[in-house]
Amino acid sequence: xxxxxxxxxxxxxxxxxxxxxxxxxxxxxxxxxxxxxxxxxxxxxxxxxxxxxxxxxxxxxxxxxxxxxxxxxxxxxxxxxxxxxxxxxxxxxxxxxxxxxxxxxxxxxxxxxxxxxxxxxxxxxxxxxxxxx
Amino acid sequence: xxxxxxxxxxxxxxxxxxxxxxxxxxxxxxxxxxxxxxxxxxxxxxxxxxxxxxxxxxxxxxxxxxxxxxxxxxxxxxxxxxxxxxxxxxxxxxxxxxxxxxxxxxxxxxxxxxxxxxxxxxxxxxxxxxx
Numbered sequence: 001x002x003x004x005x006x007x008x009x010x011x012x013x014x015x016x017x018x019x020x021x022x023x024x025x026x027x028x029x030x031x032x033x034x035x036x037x038x039x040x041x042x043x044x045x046x047x048x049x050x051x052x053x054x055x056x057x058x059x060x061x062x063x064x065x066x067x068x069x070x071x072x073x074x075x076x077x078x079x080x081x082x083x084x085x086x087x088x089x090x091x092x093x094x095x096x097x098x099x100x101x102x103x104x105x106x107x108x109x110x111x112x113x114x115x116x117x118x119x120x121x122x123x124x125x126x127x128x129x130x131x132x133x
Numbered sequence: 134x135x136x137x138x139x140x141x142x143x144x145x146x147x148x149x150x151x152x153x154x155x156x157x158x159x160x161x162x163x164x165x166x167x168x169x170x171x172x173x174x175x176x177x178x179x180x181x182x183x184x185x186x187x188x189x190x191x192x193x194x195x196x197x198x199x200x201x202x203x204x205x206x207x208x209x210x211x212x213x214x215x216x217x218x219x220x221x222x223x224x225x226x227x228x229x230x231x232x233x234x235x236x237x238x239x240x241x242x243x244x245x246x247x248x249x250x251x252x253x254x255x256x257x258x259x260x261x262x263x264x
Contacts, residue, residue: 061191
């Protein structure tokens with residue numbers, strides 16, 4: 001289905017031919033950045049609180065394991081990881097798109113960034129589950 | 134529509150060039166939000182290291198805590214806590230902007246100063262709790 005504005009001449013013929021117009025994903029990106037931002041206000045608040053607890057416990061291994069496995073902490077940790085990494089991926093994507101103008105390097109950077117963040121997030125979630133279960 | 138290349142009587146307005154634009158509190162807050170965001174994303178390496186080391190065992194965790202206790206690690210943690218405080222407060226300001234609030238320059242600046250005060254307060258609380 002074609003939207004009305006696609007035919008309205010807002011884009012030049014050349015831009016339309018090159019396919020460099022809107023990919024129609026902008027709203028999704030914008031909204032998810034805000035949703036994760038809202039979640040992060042609370043989740044990062046917990047992460048700060050948790051980190052300070054870990055620091056105050058003196059840096060012992062057994063104590064740290066006990067704290068992360070305690071109650072709903074592992075659930076909160078996984079939620080933090082998902083929300084933070086997703087938010088970081090969306091934010092860094094915009095930074096790369098703003099400052100890297102070479103089309104090939106830009107695309108490669110975006111792919112490497114997203115794969116790297118995904119791998120780190122999976123490592124975080126796996127580790128949290130491993131010390132908890 | 135004409136496509137004349139003759140010099141125009143009234144040049145069209147250009148968007149401000151960053152290099153010659155007078156720094157303002159609002160623009161500095163905006164770029165600081167981005168810089169702290171990138172810094173925090175790099176800090177995710179530390180979060181990943183913490184969790185993976187914890188899962189790997191006491192020896193790995195000991196090298197993680199040793200790094201955090203070193204002067205470089207402590208400096209990173211202090212910088213990270215400052216960045217997180219700023220990005221958190223500044224991010225809430227941006228969420229208010231998204232609702233259409235504080236668009237008057239006077240209000241935007243006032244919200245900026247509140248963010249700076251909140252950032253300093255939060256950072257101080259974290260550092261007091263950590264040391």
